[in-house]
Amino acid sequence: MTTQNCKNNNIPSSGLSRIILNNTEKSPKELKSIIFSLSDHKILILKSGFIFNASILDDSLYISILPYFIEGERTYHYDIHLPLQGKCLLYGFVNANKTLDLLFKPASETYNGCFLPGIADIFCDNYIRLTRFLIENGFRRNFKIDLGTQSLFEETKLFANIPKTVEALALQVAPFDNR
Secondary structure (H helix, E strand, O other): OOOOOOOOOOOOOOOOOEEEEOOEEOOHHHHHHHHHHHOOHHHHHHHOOEEEEEEEEOOEEEEEEEEOEEOOEEOOHHHOOOOOOOOEEEEEEEOOOOEEEEEEEEOOOOEOOOEOOOHHHHHHHHHHHHHHHHHHOOOOOOOEEOHHHHHHHHHHOOOOOOOOEHHHHHOOOOOOOOO
């Protein structure tokens, strides 16, 4: 399975060919349905949003997604276990107010108030590839990037121009686009 270039736009491919969603490899058809539902406003309101953890290694995306609430109980990122966490774990929220929070949890040896050389490029690449993947699979590109995430991008200087939408983040030049 390979994700395809987004049709009718200039967003490059995520380059992700293997997707492990909630610890199971998924077909393109299954993915599109699930990812599209993440940005469906009626579903977002019904589920009160979603949380996720994601990690990218080479051409593989490991992502686990949970609704905010399951049987009346709040879910937390520490409830999510990925088979691969990698050096750069991304975690986030898809909110009912049509915003996407994208945060990170670097391994302690890669971040101590600032990124060690080369690590910032890995985070940038993962942020960009994740949003490209989401758009490729039906996530609405006009979702806003949460203000907290924008502040994180500014504070860490990950991006010269702070993206304010999912599409703007996906359109950034990824450090490893030319590999």
